[in-house]
Amino acid sequence: MVPCKVCKKEVAKSAITCPHCGAKLKMHPAGKFFIGCLGIIGITICALLFYLYVSYDVK
Ligand SMILES: [Zn+2]
Numbered sequence: 001m002v003p004c005k006v007c008k009k010e011v012a013k014s015a016i017t018c019p020h021c022g023a024k025l026k027m028h029p030a031g032k033f034f035i036g037c038l039g040i041i042g043i044t045i046c047a048l049l050f051y052l053y054v055s056y057d058v059k
Contacts, residue, residue: 001010006023016026027035 002013002025003009004011004018004020004023004025006018007021009018009020011018011020011025016028017024
């Protein structure tokens with residue numbers, strides 16, 4: 001059991017929303033996956049930009 005961030009009542013660890021106040025406790029799994037993908041894409045773009053920057057700088 002974990003305390004709800006909003007109403008401070010005990011809520012099951014696996015609960016996505018609080019049964020007492022209805023507050024969202026966890027991010028939707030699809031949302032987590034989306035953010036993970038976004039992070040990987042962001043890192044790839046950063047690596048690509050860094051590679052381009054380095055290769056242009058060497059001239
Ligand atoms: Zn609550």
